[in-house]
Amino acid sequence: MHILFVADPLESFKIYKDSTFAMMRSAQARGHRITVCEPQHIRWISGEKVSARVRDIVLTGDESRWFDEAAGRRAELAEFDAIIMRKDPPFDSEYFYATHLLGQAEREGAKVFNKPASLRDHPEKLAVMEFAEYAPVTLVTRSAQDIRDFHAQHQDIILKPLDGMGGMGIFRVGPDGMNLGSIIETLNLDGAQSVMVQKYLPEISKGDKRVLIIGGKPVPFCLARIPQGNEVRGNLAAGGKGVAQPLEPEDRAIAEHIGAELAPRGLLLIGLDIIGHRITEINVTSPTCFQEIEQQAGFPVGDMFIEALEKAVADAV
Incomplete structure (x- = not known):
């Protein structure tokens, strides 16, 4: 197969721990060709198929210079056997638009993993609500009073923004309610931004x-x-x-x-x-x-x- 990875810049990879690199290493070992691009390199011009400025690479096995590449070129996304969307969060407007471009590429014959529409339909924090039987007691709201009532009921809670990643913006508020008001103001922005609140799990x-x-x-x-x-x-x-x-x-x-x-x-x-x-x-x-x-x-x-x-x-x- 010829696989296109849509990812962050290769120069930013920490190959000793990067999961996308692990995918590339296994793909090459199984005889597959590797090409990469970044979301900002994808374009769609009227009357044309979705394309991207891409880099064909070969992994070297050398940590100091871990890939060799050919000259950059433009390619239609539908030319590849598989496209792996590996751009790191946050799921912001540009990520959202990238899923639409990848969705158009699908209509042109591309096979994209994970499926662009499913990336949009399963926001990472809200998705747990579909499986509430496995989740802690959870509240999603823009109401400061709802958050206060939830704390009054459950005493020890975790608050987090819906668009956070890597633990950013996560707060714990215990039974004393210390700093609850300030945390609500920080995350909720006077009702302008939704907040997820969950019962604290001591495990x-x-x-x-x-x-x-x-x-x-x-x-x-x-x-x-x-x-x-x-x-x-x-x-x-x-x-x-x-x-x-x-x-x-x-x-x-x-x-x-x-x-x-x-x-x-x-x-x-x-x-x-x-x-x-x-x-x-x-x-x-x-x-x-x-x-x-x-x-x-x-x-x-x-x-x-x-x-x-x-x-x-x-x-x-």
């Missing part, structure tokens, strides 16, 4: 587990991201410690159920965030933790992903 001390689902099937190991010091956030970007561990039966059952529901919607790769046995987010834009699991548990997540991609492309023919 976070054992880790916020990233459970990967590929082609509807759970990866048999997860990465428990354990908060350090006085931090309430386990996100690796917020200083959490990642520890790979076998998937517990309860988490496997949750992942199998959600995978069976979401994979047929065009979501080839899903990353659940699970605290205790409660899902707090369903990540579909650019789920990570491939390399941490591969390095610690020895399970080839990248290979599992490329095998699932090969099957998805073959099934779509």
Whole structure:
């Protein structure tokens, strides 16, 4: 196959931990060709097919110079056997527009993973509400009073913006209500911005587990991201410690159920965030933790992903 990765600049990759790099490495090892572009390089001109300025690359295996590339060229997106959308969040207006351009490329014959319409239809925090039986008690609102009432009922809560990533903007408010008003003002902007509020889960001390689902099937190991010091956030970007561990039966059952529901919607790769046995987010834009699991548990997540991609492309023919 010839695979196009739509991603952040290659020069920004930290290849020792980047999951997109792990996908590329497995793809090349299985004999597939790799091409890359960034979302801003995609264009659609009246009367033409969606195209992009792309870079054909070959991985070198050398950490200091990890890829070689040919001269840049313009290519129609429908020319590729598969397109993998790996642009990191946030899901802002430009990301939204990119999904529309990729959707047009689909109409022209391209096969895009994850499916652009499904990226729009499954915002990563709101998506948990479809599976409320597995989630902590959750409120999504623009009302400051709703938030205050939720705190009065549940006492210990987590507040976060709907468009945050990497643990940004997450606050905990305990029974004393310390700083609740200020936090509401910061996140809610006087009713202008929606806020997600969840009952605090003390099991976070054992880790916020990233459970990967590929082609509807759970990866048999997860990465428990354990908060350090006085931090309430386990996100690796917020200083959490990642520890790979076998998937517990309860988490496997949750992942199998959600995978069976979401994979047929065009979501080839899903990353659940699970605290205790409660899902707090369903990540579909650019789920990570491939390399941490591969390095610690020895399970080839990248290979599992490329095998699932090969099957998805073959099934779509």
